[in-house]
Ligand code: NAD
């Protein structure tokens with residue numbers, strides 16, 4: 001099938017690469033000429049495991065091309081995916097200006113019948129909004145339909161999630177329209193749900209908000225654990241065995257960041273309020289999440305004592321492992337607070353340093369690896385649970401540090417191991433371990 005994808009960000013680029021790998025002819029369009037030139041040279045603008053090889057393979061085979069020019073790409077495609085950004089507006093609602101611009105450009109370029117698919121995360125009702133823009137700008141003879149096909153991939157696992165999604169949701173105005181999308185996705189042999197357009201749009205927000213709720217719930221339990229001597233790892237494990245609850249997304253820590261959960265919970269909240277509906281649950285989920293880093297910073301001050309003039313090593317900058325995405329990364333808030341308190345911050349991340357430099361204050365020093373980062377440190381702060389941080393030689397880390405003190409915002413170590421190695425170890429929702437030898 002001839003497919004066009006508008007936007008080559010985390011979603012658009014992965015979607016385009018995966019559809020081409022499935023044998024379709026895909027043109028990816030982006031208005032950012034620098035990105036398009038990079039992609040043509042097979043240089044990835046984002047870090048996503050497995051993506052570069054897939055893009056290279058399909059570009060070489062001629063099934064995947066990149067352009068800044070929407071015209072030909074839309075004219076030749078039966079299905080056009082909108083995968084542009086939907087950032088938060090200052091009031092918490094969703095800024096739909098990129099979606100609107102893409103819809104207008106599609107309308108102006110369309111000739112034959114076209115299925116326009118919203119893959120961007122958009123508030124319920126946006127299908128109608130896109131439809132009205134296309135109606136206004138299309139040529140009189142052009143026919144089209146608007147479909148909602150929300151994306152559920154996670155950064156860092158994007159390729160796997162795209163080939164093996166838990167479900168594919170297709171919100172279409174008519175069964176015949178949904179069939180084109182069914183045909184496109186059929187080779188994946190995954191569960192597919194066909195709905196009306198508003199339901200599909202809301203499934204996306206409800207799913208993200210529910211996952212965010214699980215995270216805030218376990219973090220609220222972690223707070224209770226910290227006051228009672230209970231261990232949140234056991235609590236989460238014990239809850240997760242219940243199949244009705246499930247073990248996923250019950251990792252207590254510094255809360256959710258990234259480009260989606262914070263903005264999507266806010267957007268749903270804004271929408272529900274605008275509809276005059278009760279939003280107590282979403283208010284609470286957000287409130288718990290906002291308190292995660294201030295609470296962590298308070299614990300750093302409580303257990304470290306004077307921070308001024310101390311060398312603090314920060315392991316991990318990205319909002320989560322296996323990505324270089326710094327959007328809403330909790331590391332930014334913690335590092336700014338440490339710098340404000342007069343600490344000397346040395347940071348390391350396996351892939352996010354270049355993107356981090358764009359958002360972190362100039363005072364941060366960057367280390368070449370985790371060991372160099374730990375050298376001479378008065379404390380080590382774990383912000384992102386990269387696998388390599390779990391596998392470090394912690395005897396070496398301990399010996400390199402000035403004081404063997406770890407603040408673990410992601411619970412990457414067991415208390416037993418830290419005790420055996422003689423660290424003072426402050427983690428989330430678990431008793432503080434104070435047995436440092438130095
Ligand atoms: P992104 O910011 O990484 O990429 C968006 C791209 O669209 C940019 O490259 C931008 O230049 C391009 N663009 C904007 N307007 C354009 C236009 N008119 N024509 C051509 N290109 C245009 O965004 P993203 O992270 O890929 O997210 C895209 C959407 O998918 C959002 O709605 C997001 O909520 C949703 N989503 C994201 C993820 C994720 O993991 N990042 C997962 C599921 C859903």
Ligand code: UGA
Pocket residue numbers: 121151152153154155156208211215248249250251252253254255256257258259260261319320
């Ligand atoms: C999330 C969803 O998982 C995807 O299904 C969805 O498509 C995507 O948002 C989106 O709509 O953009 P992503 O933001 O890539 O994906 O990352 P997650 O793995 O979900 O993590 C989000 C945040 O929650 C991270 O900051 C992570 O550290 C945090 N988290 C996650 C926890 O604190 N605890 C957990 O148990 C799980």
